[in-house]
Amino acid sequence: MTHFISSVEFVFGLYCLSLLVVYVMLFRLSSLSIRKNLRKRNSRRVQTLMESEIAPGVSIVAPAYNESVTIVNNVRSLMTLFYPRYEVVIINDGSKDDTLIKLIKEFDLVAVDFVVDYLVPCKEIKAIYKSRDISHKHLTVVDKINGGSKADAVNAGINVAAFPYILNTDVDCVLANDTLVYLMEAVLDAKERVIAVGATLRMSNSSYVDSGMLVEAALPKPILARFQEMEYIRSYLLGKMGWNYLNCIPNVSGGLGLFDKEILIAAGGYDPKSLGEDMEMVTRMCMKMCDNNEKYEVKYIPQTLCWTEGPDSLKMLTRQRIRWARGLMQIMRTHRKAFFNPRYKKFGLVVFPYNAIFEFFAPIMEISGIFFYIYLILTNGINWHMAILLLVFVYMFSVFLTSFSILLDNYVYKYYKRRQDIVRLCFTAFLEPFIYHPIIVYSSIKGYIQELVGKKHTWGEMKRKGTLTPLPLDGAKK
């Protein structure tokens, strides 16, 4: 029995030590990656690509489902990004409200005769609308039958899109004006073919916005949204930027991702059945490139280019995280052939195993660890001195990693104008292990169980609160 206990201890110890090594490695690599990015960024003018007539074209694909409250402003903000060659494809995914009517009225849209090549599968497209105004000629609105998922809607957009690059975003996301410039620079500034590029996302809850444009970023007031902001900063600046250095990015978020359309289509488009469709898509794209024996890069840039409204209620948050956990489990199951498979090179030998061991298994290890801990307490098997020391170390280490991510974020750009926002964010790191982290672990385990028993997932509705706060404007200056 003792031998068994010490073996279990050893497994946990080895797991934690490996995770620690990974985080230390990411700590180093993320700073190198961000420094490299900023050195290049600071030595060039954004206007060079912004004004170039040979800039590659981009199709922005944004699905909309029951977005009546904010659709007009959000589409306007997508239509006024600073880039010389792009189109905006809005997919009205069978909205039950007046989303489509508002769009038709605002942009003077008319239905045009159309023929669609269903290059990737999606539900039937009922109509395509174009604007009679020459100033809105870059807008296309696709009206389709609801396919039950965002993936289906994005596929419809891919089928209609005309340019070689697709920017996948949510219609309620607020994008920075120079989003397309930054992302396309990353595509062009590469040795190999870049199949996907992502950038940092943040919470737009409590930020100041005017007509779909972000005026001033602010730290979210709701505590759950604040935790998410902190988590996103850590995940992007520390995690993804670290992996970016090794060209081992595991995922490009569906909230903001630029993709090579040809590879998207060759990989079969988004999977409507997947609950983690963004990560699943990138997985398939990478595997496709490896199958074709073609070199590729998946890149990340550290700048925040997208603000999105995060769930600020416990119910919405757990629903989201359950979905993500189920999506991750689906990916592990569907693409298990990639696990330590040298055929898939870095993806198979590093990215997939890392996700399997340290992302997928992490909540399971944590819960098992807690039970094991309780068992040891009951059987007087704890060395309390060491246990407390270790606990304090792990706690401080996690606070340090979060603070380091915040430091990296400020190194990139000072997004919060108010000092109290950054102070509050730094102190949120102390609360996370006690409040937020258990919610995430609980949601993940629940997600895995639901996936194992085959429970049907209901998407539910993200109720738009319009939590974006308008600035008190002083009107047009005369």
Place this chain on the structure above:
Amino acid sequence: MLSTLTHIIRDIRAFFEGDGWPVLVIVALVLSVLFWTVCLIGIAFFYYRDYRYRTTYFRIYPALRDFIYEQVLVENRTNHFPVERLGLDLHDKFENKVVRHILHEFIFTIGGEKGQSMRHLFNELGFDKEAQYEIRHSATNMVTTVKSLSNLALMNVSIQEKILDQLLKSPQTEIRVEASKYLLQVEGEQAFDRVFEGLYGINQLHALDIFQVIVQTDYFGDYPFSQWLDVSKSFAVNSLVMDLMVYYQELNEPHLWKLITANKESKTALKAVNSLGKLLAKNSEEELLDLYKEESSLAGKLEILKALGRVGQGKSIDFLNGLFMDTNLTLSLRKHAYRSLVAQKPYSALLLRKIDQQVDFVDHKLIHYVNHPMVHYI
């Protein structure tokens, strides 16, 4: 191997079960606290740095702006600016950065003669000496060298030939590219040979930068860019040359066909086909038709169809008609075949009328879609 591994595992376990373990954890804990503190100091430092920059900016901007308005716009001064009136301390890092930023913005905003005067002002504030010093002493620091070269190009100041040569041969691509951009801005057409001779190892972003610099100069001649097309060079280099050929409307069909035939499946070949179209290479219509039959990729076929639309003189209309009427063919090929037929009016006018009478309801929709004035991208 297995016994070595077992030994290692046993040693690790022994260490953790011994005295080493608590010491290690304490050290790790202390380091974590230390690093956390450093992070907080770092965050405070970045905030302080931003605060200093902003306060310096708000102090200097009105004075510098009014100075520029007065001296450049009102008094039409072109040089010998009374810069001492500004009372600037350019040795201060923040003032230096703010002044550079503001002047850059003005220089990229104001054109014509006043723009030239702005550049002289930039020069007279001492930035040329600073930039010259930096390129001599920091030639391996990419950011400093690139910024200095960019400033020297703005001011139209010459660099010692020896130093320029070193920069053009730098192992860092960004420095080589910036040195090329400098040469192009300062010497214009005279620099073309030198720049293109030494162009290697660049990516598409560098190519785009060089393209922008050339087209934004006053150059408008008949320099033979096509001489730099080379099958052994990278896509980025060939792509740059082809973009310039298209911009300056320099048609050289043999060179472009050489690129296409060297590797028909490559990106370079696709770009060359695209360039033939944009340059209205009328003599290439039949060769493009032959190429289509050999081409296997969809992207390649689409490029050829688009090019036929641009260059077509009627020789390909039957072929295009055949593609359009083939209902088993991929829709995107049929769309572009039809569009290219439309683009070849008047040669295809009769044929288009015939198609209109023959096709069924579904194909009528396709025709309307392609012809629709509000549909700009298919």
Place this chain on the structure above:
Amino acid sequence: MWDKKKRILVVEDNEILLGTMQFVLLREGYDLILAKSGKEALSLVSDESIDLVITDLALPFANGFEIIDRIRKSDTNNQVPVIIISGYHDDNSIVEGFDVGANDYMKKPISPSELISRVRLRIGHA
């Protein structure tokens, strides 16, 4: 009898360019209305006393094309001359600008003296 000063609506989100144009045009004696975004401009285009519009193309909320289109469709100002100032130098943008109803197109960086000449060409002296 006083002649009314000619009034120009300037739409530009770049502070430095806006400030420079403001300085140059005010010196010439024109009356100015400034707008820093497409939204501000759209709310001003039906103002009766505009004699000329100078607009950038890349603007937040509504781009220059939409502003010009709205002007051309308005009841009161549909004949007002429009000058585009833009960093987009490609043929498509220029053609689109004229298609939507602009009268002139200036590429950035802007020469102040050339701007004044073109303004005078359209509406004469202040």
